[in-house]
Amino acid sequence: MSVTKSAPTADLDAASLQNSNPMLDPDAGTVASDPTAALTIEERQQLAVRVLADALLLGIVGDALLRVSSWGANFTLWSLGIVAAVLTLARRRHETLPASAWIAAPAAVLGLMFIWRDSAELAVYNALALAATLALLSMSLTRGPAFSVVGSRVRDLVEGAVRLGIGTVFGMLPLVFSDVSFRDVANSGTKTRIIAGVRAALIAIPLLLLFGGLFASADPVFARIAADVFQVDAELIASHLALFGVISWFVGGFLRATIIGPIRGLPTLRVPEGALGLTEVAVALGSLVLLFAAFVAVQLRYFFGGDALVQVTAGLSYADYARRGFFELVAVSALVLPVLLSANVLLRRENRAAEQVYRSLSFTLLGLLGIIMYSAVARMRLYQGMYGYSIDRLYATVFMAWLAVVFAWFAMTVLRGREKRFLAGVVASAWGFLAAVNVGNPAAFVARANIARAAQGKELDVRYLAGLGADAAPALTRYLAGMPLTPPFAWPRAEITATDTTAAARAQQERSWMPYVTSRDDYTARCYAARALLSKWGPSAEKDWRSWTFGRAAAQRVVASNSVVLTRLAHLAPSGQEIRPCPTPEGAIAPSDHR
Numbered sequence: 049m050s051v052t053k054s055a056p057t058a059d060l061d062a063a064s065l066q067n068s069n070p071m072l073d074p075d076a077g078t079v080a081s082d083p084t085a086a087l088t089i090e091e092r093q094q095l096a097v098r099v100l101a102d103a104l105l106l107g108i109v110g111d112a113l114l115r116v117s118s119w120g121a122n123f124t125l126w127s128l129g130i131v132a133a134v135l136t137l138a139r140r141r142h143e144t145l146p147a148s149a150w151i152a153a154p155a156a157v158l159g160l161m162f163i164w165r166d167s168a169e170l171a172v173y174n175a176l177a178l179a180a181t182l183a184l185l186s187m188s189l190t191r192g193p194a195f196s197v198v199g200s201r202v203r204d205l206v207e208g209a210v211r212l213g214i215g216t217v218f219g220m221l222p223l224v225f226s227d228v229s230f231r232d233v234a235n236s237g238t239k240t241r242i243i244a245g246v247r248a249a250l251i252a253i254p255l256l257l258l259f260g261g262l263f264a265s266a267d268p269v270f271a272r273i274a275a276d277v278f279q280v281d282a283e284l285i286a287s288h289l290a291l292f293g294v295i296s297w298f299v300g301g302f303l304r305a306t307i308i309g310p311i312r313g314l315p316t317l318r319v320p321e322g323a324l325g326l327t328e329v330a331v332a333l334g335s336l337v338l339l340f341a342a343f344v345a346v347q348l349r350y351f352f353g354g355d356a357l358v359q360v361t362a363g364l365s366y367a368d369y370a371r372r373g374f375f376e377l378v379a380v381s382a383l384v385l386p387v388l389l390s391a392n393v394l395l396r397r398e399n400r401a402a403e404q405v406y407r408s409l410s411f412t413l414l415g416l417l418g419i420i421m422y423s424a425v426a427r428m429r430l431y432q433g434m435y436g437y438s439i440d441r442l443y444a445t446v447f448m449a450w451l452a453v454v455f456a457w458f459a460m461t462v463l464r465g466r467e468k469r470f471l472a473g474v475v476a477s478a479w480g481f482l483a484a485v486n487v488g489n490p491a492a493f494v495a496r497a498n499i500a501r502a503a504q505g506k507e508l509d510v511r512y513l514a515g516l517g518a519d520a521a522p523a524l525t526r527y528l529a530g531m532p533l534t535p536p537f538a539w540p541r542a543e544i545t546a547t548d549t550t551a552a553a554r555a556q557q558e559r560s561w562m563p564y565v566t567s568r569d570d571y572t573a574r575c576y577a578a579r580a581l582l583s584k585w586g587p588s589a590e591k592d593w594r595s596w597t598f599g600r601a602a603a604q605r606v607v608a609s610n611s612v613v614l615t616r617l618a619h620l621a622p623s624g625q626e627i628r629p630c631p632t633p634e635g636a637i638a639p640s641d642h643r
Contacts, residue, residue, distance in 0.1 A: 092308070095141060096227035099303045102133045103220075107296030111288055113594055114295075119162050119171050122594035127159035127178060130299065134182075137307045138189045148188035148196060154479055155181040166518035166599030167491045169439055177482050184475070186212055186306040199468050203393050207318065215305025220297045222311055223304045322396035326405060329395045333409040336387070340416040347423070374431075377424040378444050381451050384417055385458065392462055407463050414455055421448055436498040436506070439516060442490055450481045489599075491519035499527050510577040521585055521603035528574055528581070529613045535571050535631040575630035578618040581607050586614070 106129055113122035131152050138145055158178040162171060187208040264271035305311075388410055397403050428445055454474055461470040495513050502508035513524045583589060585600070585607040607614065619630055 093228065095137070096223060096304075096308060098140065099137060099307055100223055100228055100300060102137065103223075103296050103300030103303055106130060106133060106299045107292045110295040110299075111292040115288075115291065116592055116594045118166075118168070118595045119175075120166070120595040120597040120600065121163050123171075123175075124159050124163040127162070128156060130182065130302075131155050131159065131185075133303060134185060134189070134306055137303060141189075141307055146188060149185070151181060151185040151188055155185055158482075161486050162597070164598050165486055165489060165491075166597040166603070167439075168517060169443060170486065170490060173443070173482065174486070177478065180478075182302075183209055183212055186302065189306050190309060200471050201467050202389055202471055203321070205471060211310045212302075212305050215310050216298055216301040219301030219304040219311060223300055223308070227304070227308060321393055324391075324394040325396050326398070326402040329391050329402075330405050330409065333387075333391060333406070333413060337409055337412050337416065340413060340420070344416055344419055374424050374428055374441070375444060377420055378448055381417060381421050381424075381448060384413065385451070385454065388413070388458065389462070392467070410463055411459065414459060417455070418452075421452060424448065436501050436509070437494045438512070439490055439494055442494060443485075446481065446485060450477060453477050453481075489519055491516040492523060495520035495523040499523055502527075510573050514577040514580040518585060518597065518599040518603035521581055522606040524577065525581055525603075525606045525610050525614065528578055528617060529610045531574055531617075532571070533613065533616050572630050575618055578614040579620070579630070582611065582614050582618055582620070587611055 106126070109129060110126050113126050116122060135145065135149065135152055138149065155178060158174055158181055161174045165171075184205075187205070190212075191208070260274060264274050391406065391410075395402060395406055425445060425448060428441055432441070454477060457473040457477070458470060461467060461473065495516060498508055498513065510524065510528070513520050585603040587608050589604075591604075
């Protein structure tokens, strides 16, 4: 006899289930279900074996590719391997890939960025964007076909990111100890192949030792080669195992969270919606409005003083005025967004007045913030006009421009009751800005802009440009090649010859990278810049295909074509002789860093 629930009871149970399980919340804009719910136990175990195998394989590949100091072709190949593994496993899990798997395309494009540009700062930003894009891809595959970035809210993304983070860090434990059945693996055809491999090794190793020992005794050259080949470096092996283990651990957790699902038994994180009343939110936002208004009022003279303020204010240099508080104002701008988003989620909208008060305070705060952001950008333009461009301030300015777009989009969506459109705009604008930055080539832009300023008679810091990486090397090389190649003073000085052992000579030789320069673009500075270019990108520089990028290839071509000029400018000693300092004028001292 079957028992049928009455309609009211069934509706009540369904409502209770919906409220207790956030995965079934229709207001969340997504439907997050267990991606392996429809799999049999055997299919789930087979999928777990494949996840573990891919994690171990990516660990081996990562150890082989990423053991260099810089990223290039190695990180591109490895990141594309992760994208391919995610799509392949998702294809094995689902009959067809979810429509949201299109996020793999921008992830692959971001992976290709590492082989294009050669800038350490840009590589970090590309890596952060790649990690965020892979997180979006993971959430899209975990939540199933109903997930859509376009229809998701920020709170849904935060909850999913926390679950994914926990799964990435700890997911390898359930993958190894519960998901994978090693007994079934041993009873499958894999067992026969493993046994055959062990038998082959047991037969081959004694034969190799026997005949190899005889050959080594017969020929000392062969013996030395064999000793070099089979020499064991315990420290090196330990480092390989450590890097392999770390990569496999986190990749395995990420793949498990993406394909198999979140760790069972963990409490579900939910953002406490409507936890605060109008009074709490209004007091918090109102206090910020008063603080921002007071800051704008006090600093209004400095915000828009410009050249006139610098001229009339005693003791205030252009550098002090222009860079005062710039990065602090950038941090303020970045922190306002999570404050407004949190207030939007936590506000309990008991009546229409609550929404109106929140929107009024938010619009006022955004207006004041716009004044502060404009001031920060204006004073940075003044600084750059006086002292030139730097890579850090360029990135901070671009970040501020992106924040301005995000705040405008926030006002057009969240503050007008269209919250589900906000996340899609933020993601699209972030991808667009990062693509524009990669196309613009920041390091090369900074080098060209500063060199153009030098043509107008302003100071150029060749030491700084030489440290910007391969992307800036072509512009700097062409500039150095067009400068005088002989020192404008008598050289070598007696106290800096290679054979001099006096205390003064030793002190000068032990100084920093560019000792005894009269300016950042004098002959001595250009000499050391030429040496830096030749050591990094010259014909005799060390090369590793794993770090290859198009930027490095371009730098190597330009430096090689100007190697004769750069070598003459660098005053390199003949091969086998001690390198002596670059030519310096008598009595010159290093300039202070006024920037």
